[in-house]
Amino acid sequence: MNDKRDRLQRTRKNFDIWETSREQKNRNLLARTHSVAEKAAHICYEPRPSFRWAEQQKHSGRRYRVGGTSCISLPQVINLKSAVDFAASIGTPLVAHCIIHWVGTDAGDDPSGELLAQVRELLSLWLRRRRVPFAAVWSREKLSGGQAEVEHGHLLFHLPDAWLKGAKLASITGGVEGGVKLRQLEVVLSRIVRRCAGRPEDYAVKLKIPTDGGNPGPYNGRSYDGLYLLKGGGKQAWKLFPRIRREWRKPQGIIFGKRCGCSQSIGPAARLQAGDAHDVALWDRARELKLKLR
Numbered sequence: 599m600n601d602k603r604d605r606l607q608r609t610r611k612n613f614d615i616w617e618t619s620r621e622q623k624n625r626n627l628l629a630r631t632h633s634v635a636e637k638a639a640h641i642c643y644e645p646r647p648s649f650r651w652a653e654q655q656k657h658s659g660r661r662y663r664v665g666g667t668s669c670i671s672l673p674q675v676i677n678l679k680s681a682v683d684f685a686a687s688i689g690t691p692l693v694a695h696c697i698i699h700w701v702g703t704d705a706g707d708d709p710s711g712e713l714l715a716q717v718r719e720l721l722s723l724w725l726r727r728r729r730v731p732f733a734a735v736w737s738r739e740k741l742s743g744g745q746a747e748v749e750h751g752h753l754l755f756h757l758p759d760a761w762l763k764g765a766k767l768a769s770i771t772g773g774v775e776g777g778v779k780l781r782q783l784e785v786v787l788s789r790i791v792r793r794c795a796g797r798p799e800d801y802a803v804k805l806k807i808p809t810d811g812g813n814p815g816p817y818n819g820r821s822y823d824g825l826y827l828l829k830g831g832g833k834q835a836w837k838l839f840p841r842i843r844r845e846w847r848k849p850q851g852i853i854f855g856k857r858c859g860c861s862q863s864i865g866p867a868a869r870l871q872a873g874d875a876h877d878v879a880l881w882d883r884a885r886e887l888k889l890k891l892r
Contacts, residue, residue: 665852666852666854667852667853668832668849669830669831669835670737670828670832670858671831671834672831672835672884672889672890672891673891674857674858675828675831675834675835675838675839676877676881676884677860677865677866677877678735678737678824678827678828678858678859678860679824679825679828679839679876679880680869680874680876680877680880681735681824681860681861681864681869682735682754682823682824682864683824683876684864684868684869684872684874684876685733685864687874687876688864688872690733690756690863690864691756691822692734692754692755692756692822693756693762693807693822694754694755694756694757694783694805694806694807695752695753695754695806695807695822695826696752696753696754696755696787696803696804696805696806697750697751697752697753697806698714698717698750698751698753698803698804699750699801699802699804700713700748700749700750700751700795700802701747701748701750701802702798702799702801702803703792703795703796703797703798703799703802704796704797705794705795705796707748707749708748708749708795709748709749709854710854710855711738711749711751711853711854711855713751713794713795714738714751716794717751717753717790717791717794718734718736718861720790720793720794721753721787722734722861724786724790725755730756730757730758731756731863732755732861732863733755733756733861733863733864734753734754734755734861734864735754735755735824735827735858735859735860735861735864736751736752736753736754736858736859737751737752737827737830737857737858738750738751738853738856738857739751739752739830739850739851740850740851740852740853741830741848741851749851749853752826754827757783757807760777761776761777761779761780761783762776762780762807763777764776764777765777765780765807776807780807784805787803787805788802788803791803825839825841825842826846827858828842829842829843829846829850830848830849830850832849834889837887837889838880838883838887838889
């Protein structure tokens with residue numbers, strides 16, 4: 599009778615819990631290794647990746663060049679501009695421009711783009727909780743003020759018109775004055791960057807918006823049509839969009855991983871489903887100019 603009771607108690611034990619697992623009880627790591635090896639005998643093995651391959655995957659993510667990219671490609675240029683135009687056509691124009699200088703945070707840099715991805719995710723959650731759809735385009739750069747430095751990120755996203763009512767720029771270098779929602783957004787952006795990259799300096803996070811006077815600051819309105827983010831596209835982009843100002847036309851450094859992108863709400867799939875033709879028009883224009891399509 600006692601033997602039967604002991605067997606029943608053993609079958610009820612949860613071996614994922616420290617107190618009940620024999621392996622954890624004995625703290626024997628070799629036991630764990632042997633048990634995994636026994637289970638793995640029934641599966642197909644894959645060659646173990648080399649250290650060099652692992653490092654390449656860490657930066658390239660399987661889809662990106664191991665040596666990085668020096669400019670935005672033509673397909674990326676067309677995708678970003680089409681996303682900006684599509685966002686405006688569906689009533690979610692991208693009117694807020696956030697610039698994040700990682701050198702002004704505890705992290706110091708964002709070489710893989712993971713920090714900017716976290717910022718986008720947290721910002722989208724914050725906006726959606728306030729019933730604001732998240733539509734955005736973004737890019738990563740390494741050139742600021744004519745000098746190469748660590749990475750900084752550009753994020754162009756949508757805000758409701760009511761949030762921009764009575765808004766003003768505090769200075770030409772950034773900072774806004776406006777209603778409660780807009781000031782709250784500015785605080786939240788700094789808080790998000792702090793959570794992702796550590797304490798930001800005053801210059802680390804800048805928010806720029808159009809003002810009632812129509813003067814959005816040093817970008818003269820070009821920031822909100824997406825052209826400022828395309829300045830690192832090289833001669834291909836400059837020829838396709840001659841409105842990109844000459845003083846902006848400079849290489850923006852070598853970037854590892856994804857250099858730019860857009861949110862799914864205004865991405866290629868969303869545009870295709872809506873029957874949007876901005877991509878088609880831009881590709882036709884590129885062919886007329888005899889640009890390299892790849």
